Amino acid sequence: MGYDPHQPQGGYSHGFQPAGKEGDETPPPPPPSVPGGYEPTQYAGPTQYGSPYVTPPPPPVYPEVASVPPSVGRYGIPSVQPPRQSLRWLWITLAIIAGVIVLACGGCALVGFIAALKTNADSTVNDYYSAIKQQDYQQAYSYLLTDTLTIQGKRISVTQGSFVLIAQALDQQNGPVTSYSITSSSTIGGTATVVVHVTRSSGLAYDVYLQLTQIDNEWKITQLDNI
Numbered sequence: 001m002g003y004d005p006h007q008p009q010g011g012y013s014h015g016f017q018p019a020g021k022e023g024d025e026t027p028p029p030p031p032p033s034v035p036g037g038y039e040p041t042q043y044a045g046p047t048q049y050g051s052p053y054v055t056p057p058p059p060p061v062y063p064e065v066a067s068v069p070p071s072v073g074r075y076g077i078p079s080v081q082p083p084r085q086s087l088r089w090l091w092i093t094l095a096i097i098a099g100v101i102v103l104a105c106g107g108c109a110l111v112g113f114i115a116a117l118k119t120n121a122d123s124t125v126n127d128y129y130s131a132i133k134q135q136d137y138q139q140a141y142s143y144l145l146t147d148t149l150t151i152q153g154k155r156i157s158v159t160q161g162s163f164v165l166i167a168q169a170l171d172q173q174n175g176p177v178t179s180y181s182i183t184s185s186s187t188i189g190g191t192a193t194v195v196v197h198v199t200r201s202s203g204l205a206y207d208v209y210l211q212l213t214q215i216d217n218e219w220k221i222t223q224l225d226n227i
Contacts, residue, residue, distance in 0.1 A: 121192035121212045122185050124219040128210075129180045129196060132227065135171065137164040145213070145220035151227070167227050175201030183207070190214035198226075 124143055131140035141160045149158040151166060158166070177200055184195040192212040199205045211223035 120214075121187055121194060121219045122182055124212060124221065125182060125185075125194045125196060125210060128221060129177070129198070132167070133177045133180065135167075135176060137167045140167070143221055144224075145215065146222050146224075148223075149227075150225040170227055174204045177201075192219065 128140055128143040131137070131143075138160065141163045144163070147157055147159075148155055149163065149166070150156075151170075156162075156166075177198055179199045181197050182194060183197050184193075186193050190213060192214075194210045194212065196208045196210065197205065198208055206226060208224060208226045210221050212219045213222045214220075
């Protein structure tokens, strides 16, 4: 067998080269599996710095709880709102109570108004006879609003001067007034009628009928049949 200078050396047949040599086209073995069951999607091979690049594991995935709007049910069905209670009877009850209170207050105001009219008329009579008892006849005349006076059944015209003279004459005849008391009183609108029981020092006792009229929120004696 002759030597052929064009025959490849080394004892290898044409077209075969051992693995790991330059020009070897056999792919490298896959990288070892990563603990935890994760395997990289692709082996990148050596980088220019000589270390392989491994894809990092993805972050853990937690189950999500879907939020349900308050007006929609969990399965997409609108939730049923409870029926709203009617406040009609409450307002009716409050209106009735308010009406009763108004009527009661109105009644109290009317009674108070009548009582005030009566009290004011009686107060004027008390002030008049208090001045008579003290023989202060000029002060007593200030409560009168009349130009006539009935004495012992006789109707006479009076002024302040004549009223003082008549009162003094009665004191000399029957004695001064020692006591008096209101026995009855009635008020209708702006008019009042008061009866006073009068006692003099001589023992004489009689009733005096007085008529009063309210003028500018003030009660005046407009008629009387004795002093």
